[in-house]
Amino acid sequence: MDGEELTEQETALYDRQIRVWGANAQRRLTKAHILVSGIKGTVAEFCKNIVLAGVGSVTLMDDRLVKEEALNANFLIPPDESAYSGKTVAETCCDSLKDFNPMVLVSAEKGDLSTFGTDFFEKFDVVVIGYGSRATKKSVNEKCRELSKRVAFYTVDCRDSCGEIFVDLQNYKYTKKKLEETVECELNFPSFQEAISVPWKLIPRRTAKLYFAMRVIEVFEENEGRKHGECSLLDLATVLEIKKKLCEANSVSESHIPNSLLERLITGNIEFPPACAIVGGILAQEVIKAVSGKGDPLKNFFFFDGQDGKGVIEDISNSLAS
Amino acid sequence: MATQQQQSAIKGAKVLMVGAGGIGCELLKTLALSGFEDIHIIDMDTIEVSNLNRQFLFRRSHVGQSKAKVARDAVLRFRPHINIKSYHANVKNPEFDVDFFKQFDVVLNGLDNLDARRHVNRLCLAAEVPLVESGTTGFLGQVTVHIKGKTECYECQTKPTPKTYPVCTITSTPTKFVHCIVWAKDLLFAKLFGDKNQDNDLNVRSNNSASSSKETEDVFERAEDEDIEQYARKIYDHVFGSNIEVALSNEETWKNRRRPRPIYSKEVLPESLTQQNGSIQNSSVTDGDATVSAMSSLGLKNPQELWGLTQNSLVFVEALKLFFAKRKKEIGHLTFDKDDQLAVEVVTAAANIRAESFGIPLHSLFEAKGIAGNIVHAVATTNAIVAGLIVIEAIKVLNKDADKFRMTYCLEHPSRKMLLMPIEPYEPNPSCYVCSETPLVLEINTQKSKLRDLVDKIVKAKLGMNLPLIMHGASLLYEVGDDLDDIMVANYNANLEKSLSELPSPIVNGSILTVEDLQQELSCKINVKHREEFDEEKEPEGMVLSGWTPSPATNGESASTSNNDDAVDVTEISTGSENASKKRRLTEIQPDDHKKEAENVDSGDDDIMEIENPMMVSKKKKRVA
Numbered sequence: 001m002d003g004e005e006l007t008e009q010e011t012a013l014y015d016r017q018i019r020v021w022g023a024n025a026q027r028r029l030t031k032a033h034i035l036v037s038g039i040k041g042t043v044a045e046f047c048k049n050i051v052l053a054g055v056g057s058v059t060l061m062d063d064r065l066v067k068e069e070a071l072n073a074n075f076l077i078p079p080d081e082s083a084y085s086g087k088t089v090a091e092t093c094c095d096s097l098k099d100f101n102p103m104v105l106v107s108a109e110k111g112d113l114s115t116f117g118t119d120f121f122e123k124f125d126v127v128v129i130g131y132g133s134r135a136t137k138k139s140v141n142e143k144c145r146e147l148s149k150r151v152a153f154y155t156v157d158c159r160d161s162c163g164e165i166f167v168d169l170q171n172y173k174y175t176k177k178k179l180e181e182t183v184e185c186e187l188n189f190p191s192f193q194e195a196i197s198v199p200w201k202l203i204p205r206r207t208a209k210l211y212f213a214m215r216v217i218e219v220f221e222e223n224e225g226r227k228h229g230e231c232s233l234l235d236l237a238t239v240l241e242i243k244k245k246l247c248e249a250n251s252v253s254e255s256h257i258p259n260s261l262l263e264r265l266i267t268g269n270i271e272f273p274p275a276c277a278i279v280g281g282i283l284a285q286e287v288i289k290a291v292s293g294k295g296d297p298l299k300n301f302f303f304f305d306g307q308d309g310k311g312v313i314e315d316i317s318n319s320l321a322s
Numbered sequence: 323m324a325t326q327q328q329q330s331a332i333k334g335a336k337v338l339m340v341g342a343g344g345i346g347c348e349l350l351k352t353l354a355l356s357g358f359e360d361i362h363i364i365d366m367d368t369i370e371v372s373n374l375n376r377q378f379l380f381r382r383s384h385v386g387q388s389k390a391k392v393a394r395d396a397v398l399r400f401r402p403h404i405n406i407k408s409y410h411a412n413v414k415n416p417e418f419d420v421d422f423f424k425q426f427d428v429v430l431n432g433l434d435n436l437d438a439r440r441h442v443n444r445l446c447l448a449a450e451v452p453l454v455e456s457g458t459t460g461f462l463g464q465v466t467v468h469i470k471g472k473t474e475c476y477e478c479q480t481k482p483t484p485k486t487y488p489v490c491t492i493t494s495t496p497t498k499f500v501h502c503i504v505w506a507k508d509l510l511f512a513k514l515f516g517d518k519n520q521d522n523d524l525n526v527r528s529n530n531s532a533s534s535s536k537e538t539e540d541v542f543e544r545a546e547d548e549d550i551e552q553y554a555r556k557i558y559d560h561v562f563g564s565n566i567e568v569a570l571s572n573e574e575t576w577k578n579r580r581r582p583r584p585i586y587s588k589e590v591l592p593e594s595l596t597q598q599n600g601s602i603q604n605s606s607v608t609d610g611d612a613t614v615s616a617m618s619s620l621g622l623k624n625p626q627e628l629w630g631l632t633q634n635s636l637v638f639v640e641a642l643k644l645f646f647a648k649r650k651k652e653i654g655h656l657t658f659d660k661d662d663q664l665a666v667e668v669v670t671a672a673a674n675i676r677a678e679s680f681g682i683p684l685h686s687l688f689e690a691k692g693i694a695g696n697i698v699h700a701v702a703t704t705n706a707i708v709a710g711l712i713v714i715e716a717i718k719v720l721n722k723d724a725d726k727f728r729m730t731y732c733l734e735h736p737s738r739k740m741l742l743m744p745i746e747p748y749e750p751n752p753s754c755y756v757c758s759e760t761p762l763v764l765e766i767n768t769q770k771s772k773l774r775d776l777v778d779k780i781v782k783a784k785l786g787m788n789l790p791l792i793m794h795g796a797s798l799l800y801e802v803g804d805d806l807d808d809i810m811v812a813n814y815n816a817n818l819e820k821s822l823s824e825l826p827s828p829i830v831n832g833s834i835l836t837v838e839d840l841q842q843e844l845s846c847k848i849n850v851k852h853r854e855e856f857d858e859e860k861e862p863e864g865m866v867l868s869g870w871t872p873s874p875a876t877n878g879e880s881a882s883t884s885n886n887d888d889a890v891d892v893t894e895i896s897t898g899s900e901n902a903s904k905k906r907r908l909t910e911i912q913p914d915d916h917k918k919e920a921e922n923v924d925s926g927d928d929d930i931m932e933i934e935n936p937m938m939v940s941k942k943k944k945r946v947a
């Protein structure tokens with residue numbers, strides 16, 4: 001047992017979930033500090049879930065000014081211009097989230113994540129990058145890995161009715177109950193850079209197509225200097241060109257990535273709220289698992305596609321190479 | 323993303339949501355964000371503190387208010403221009419009839435109990451409105467689509483009904499903590515604070531009555547001037563002491579069982595408690611205050627702490643004293659309520675003292691409350707995920723994408739890499755008594771069983787009828803309704819007390835009954851088979867109803883919640899199970915995956931629900947090799 005008991009107030013509020021994961025897990029949750037950036041629909045769902053679950057603190061980063069389109073799948077922004085005008089997305093969401101659970105410290109932080117040094121990330125136990133560029137994901141992930149303490153690192157991205165979660169828990173030890181015994185488990189996670197560098201021809205063919213499609217879109221946005229979701233059907237030719245190059249470089253056939261899927265990803269710029277709820281729910285569950293040390297974490301990618309309804313875990317790591 | 327055509331179908335749709343709880347809050351939010359503009363929502367519940375950890379539309383200041391109304395207001399704040407109509411009412415009320423249901427394009431269930439689910443299923447079938455059904459418990463969830471004639475209905479597979487225990491296990495030979503809880507709640511608590519005229523199997527007779535002239539003295543009667551503590555101790559000594567001694571005198575019972583130990587208050591408690599803690603005198607609470615608590619007057623803070631015999635005994639006596647001192651007016655008409663702190667204290671303490679007697683491990687108040695209140699494990703994330711899946715199915719229903727309908731399982735541990743596993747829906751079960759017209763078979767002792775037993779145990783409990791009517795040939799034996807005259811009511815009441823074979827139109831072996839519910843527009847036939855004997859352990863109801871499914875091997879430990887929180891009966895986590903009559907189409911799933919799931923389901927380090935967790939129902943269906 002680490003630390004003090006839960007208060008009466010906490011026990012009453014968290015009664016139903018303590019019945020799921022136990023009082024020890026709840027105690028660990030109340031001490032976790034979480035950094036979240038990029039607050040679009042899926043991340044708004046995620047934030048709601050972890051604030052309700054009762055983590056210690058949530059720090060929000062998103063300096064975009066609130067505009068009409070930000071309201072779409074983000075229920076944390078009230079549709080009242082006088083409430084949000086001149087405020088950033090993070091500031092507006094912060095006000096709403098505080099209200100969900102007064103026992104959680106919610107705050108907003110300004111600045112560009114990719115320019116922050118490692119000491120900034122040391123304050124957190126969990127870092128979640130929402131809708132980040134490939135460069136941001138890589139650099140923040142590396143900074144988290146430089147720290148002596150383990151910071152759990154996640155990225156999440158949703159396009160059309162599709163979603164992707166990436167998880168890096170570095171070297172992760174946890175216990176789980178198997179019938180009567182408690183078993184010690186250990187997992188080694190690759191970094192984002194390591195994972196996406198695994199040659200495609202080593203990845204089993206039945207792996208979710210979304211994995212490859214998302215890599216194509218990432219490269220497209222990086223090459224063209226686009227922000228997340230800044231693309232349309234007009235970009236299809238360029239995207240298909242990138243796909244062709246990547247498939248050639250990886251010596252896999254182009255049929256690996258259906259064009260129709262790429263088309264969906266570049267045109268579906270309005271978020272699909274049910275997919276946000278689902279992916280934001282899975283992400284919160286994973287963060288709760290990692291913080292509480294309970295349950296098998298997902299390693300290391302999760303994909304959801306609203307079209308076939310499947311939510312699939314894929315392990316894409318160096319182990320495929322050996 | 324939704325196409326243009328989908329968007330306009332969503333905009334023009336009128337949907338009914340039943341339930342504004344854990345799933346309901348998430349569902350209403352996701353519907354509103356997805357562009358639904360005409361949403362009706364029914365929920366009879368009011369908001370409680372323990373809802374706030376996941377029902378995110380509610381705040382502490384809303385405690386006590388209607389869930390449906392507060393949820394509506396909260397969602398209108400971020401989607402002000404849509405139409406949401408809330409009903410703070412029971413979905414089983416007569417105003418929600420078939421015509422009411424007919425106005426909707428789709429019905430979405432976020433319910434917490436079997437009864438209401440079955441009721442809505444029948445109304446949707448009668449009104450021919452598609453139903454999207456859902457349930458969650460802990461990290462497990464399920465979403466299904468029910469469309470009359472196309473997919474199975476909610477009742478095509480048997481659903482587990484609440485677990486009942488043989489009377490003697492509860493009254494004399496408990497072996498599990500849950501038996502002690504049932505005893506403390508249904509017998510002791512009911513006897514102490516409930517309706518005095520209700521049947522109760524608790525022995526209330528003083529055993530030294532042989533020497534007394536009044537040989538039927540009821541120990542539970544409290545004399546006007548009797549000291550509260552004296553009374554509490556008398557009850558203590560009677561139920562934990564002398565009743566156990568009486569039971570011990572029956573040597574036959576204990577031949578192959580561990581003998582219980584009688585416990586008397588003087589062994590565990592000091593002579594007088596009043597001097598030790600002057601709680602009652604000192605406390606400032608007024609009569610009728612529902613916040614009085616033995617824990618706080620004894621200075622106990624942590625509900626998860628395991629109390630020993632002495633602490634439990636102190637809590638028992640203190641809670642009894644508080645009931646008589648502070649809540650006297652309620653005595654005689656109380657029923658157990660998991661949100662009544664003092665009631666939970668009495669039941670926890672009594673169950674623990676009894677458990678100590680019988681050598682059964684004791685439990686904390688937190689755990690005891692969960693068992694006594696059939697509390698559902700619930701987390702926000704699963705509800706959010708399930709709500710997203712419901713909306714995805716609802717959109718397919720509106721677009722009539724019948725070949726895309728899926729039944730989706732939300733799993734805690736991946737099965738074939740999947741955490742969210744869609745499966746093609748089943749076809750309707752041709753022998754379902756609800757959505758087809760297959761007769762049921764009832765084995766019953768027609769000479770001994772009364773019509774009342776048939777009504778209570780079969781028609782209401784098993785068939786889930788709300789306003790039943792029972793006919794035998796042309797003769798009407800029983801009905802319920804507001805429009806009956808006094809003579810009819812008297813007749814029906816007289817029939818209730820008669821054995822089946824003594825009824826005006828006698829029910830005997832081979833009789834065929836027609837049972838109807840006019841509100842649900844459901845009618846079914848029951849073939850009666852006379853049977854002399856029933857096994858008290860295996861068939862405690864004294865009758866057996868069968869016939870609408872190829873009798874799946876239902877898990878004997880299973881139970882279902884009723885009138886509780888979020889959800890339940892995620893009965894079909896069995897991913898590899900096969901409907902006996904036809905093969906599931908998702909053939910790639912390994913049958914063994916299900917087992918893993920079930921084993922891991924309850925891995926809480928606090929081991930909260932090691933005993934017959936009423937939520938984790940795992941219905942094993944017959945597998946096709």
Ligand SMILES: [Zn+2]
Binds near residue numbers: 755757
């Ligand atoms: Zn059916």
